Amino acid sequence: MDDQTDLLFPGIDHEEEACVKRRETCGKCRRPITVCWCPFLPHPPLEVCSKVCILQHPYEDKRCLSTTPMLTFGLKPETVTLLKGSRFNLDKYPELLSLLESPYTVLLYPDSNSVDIESLPTDQTYNLIVLDGTWLQAKAIYSKNKFLHGIKKVKVTKPPLSKYVVRTQPTDECLSTVESVALALQLLEKKNDLFECLTKPLTALCEFQLHHGAVPHQSKEYLIKNGLYKSQRSTPKS
Numbered sequence: 001m002d003d004q005t006d007l008l009f010p011g012i013d014h015e016e017e018a019c020v021k022r023r024e025t026c027g028k029c030r031r032p033i034t035v036c037w038c039p040f041l042p043h044p045p046l047e048v049c050s051k052v053c054i055l056q057h058p059y060e061d062k063r064c065l066s067t068t069p070m071l072t073f074g075l076k077p078e079t080v081t082l083l084k085g086s087r088f089n090l091d092k093y094p095e096l097l098s099l100l101e102s103p104y105t106v107l108l109y110p111d112s113n114s115v116d117i118e119s120l121p122t123d124q125t126y127n128l129i130v131l132d133g134t135w136l137q138a139k140a141i142y143s144k145n146k147f148l149h150g151i152k153k154v155k156v157t158k159p160p161l162s163k164y165v166v167r168t169q170p171t172d173e174c175l176s177t178v179e180s181v182a183l184a185l186q187l188l189e190k191k192n193d194l195f196e197c198l199t200k201p202l203t204a205l206c207e208f209q210l211h212h213g214a215v216p217h218q219s220k221e222y223l224i225k226n227g228l229y230k231s232q233r234s235t236p237k238s
Contacts, residue, residue: 029201037070037208045074046197048076048185050125050127050185051081052080053095054083055132055145056085056133070199074197074201075198100147104126108154108184111153114155115152117156117188118157135174163179163203182194183195
């Protein structure tokens with residue numbers, strides 16, 4: 001125990017000191033030091049030609065297991081922009097307005113009108129707008145911001161199963177934000193190792209959570225198909 005610790009915590013013993021250290025959090029990822037995923041980030045941050053603009057729902061920022069910081073720290077700062085809110089006034093966000101003026105801006109939003117991202121011409125550099133939150137929150141952002149409706153929507157067809165096994169996804173094809181963007185960038189940039197590089201922190205996060213008692217989650221779609229899904233409404237209160 002050093003002199004500084006003695007001054008801050010007079011009379012503290014080694015067991016108490018260990019408890020204090022366990023509560024220390026990383027100033028970057030905001031996770032406890034013992035489960036910090038920062039060492040798994042690419043060093044230096046990855047440089048890509050595409051620009052990424054993330055519109056993050058306010059509730060998502062409060063989630064301790066959010067994957068968006070893995071993108072903001074894993075990519076060079078000039079590559080990614082993070083805007084927080086549910087309604088975005090274009091007068092207040094000039095950087096967003098400039099993206100909308102480009103014919104090469106696309107919205108990563110899978111629905112029946114989305115086109116396969118691999119069908120885009122590869123001789124252009126694209127701006128990728130991403131909606132970050134639960135699926136319902138992402139739909140709400142899309143609904144409230146009419147300027148998004150005029151942007152070409154793209155999706156990744158036949159995505160891999162999500163590595164994000166500690167959070168329930170709506171379907172087997174749903175990915176976390178870091179996975180969705182990493183896969184989209186890999187296809188746009190034609191860099192085969194980009195997905196693995198950007199999602200290493202996610203793999204580490206899930207391994208930490210499982211090691212500390214979390215259980216692997218199946219998608220809601222899987223649970224329903226196999227008769228395992230129990231809605232919160234049908235669960236009796238104790």
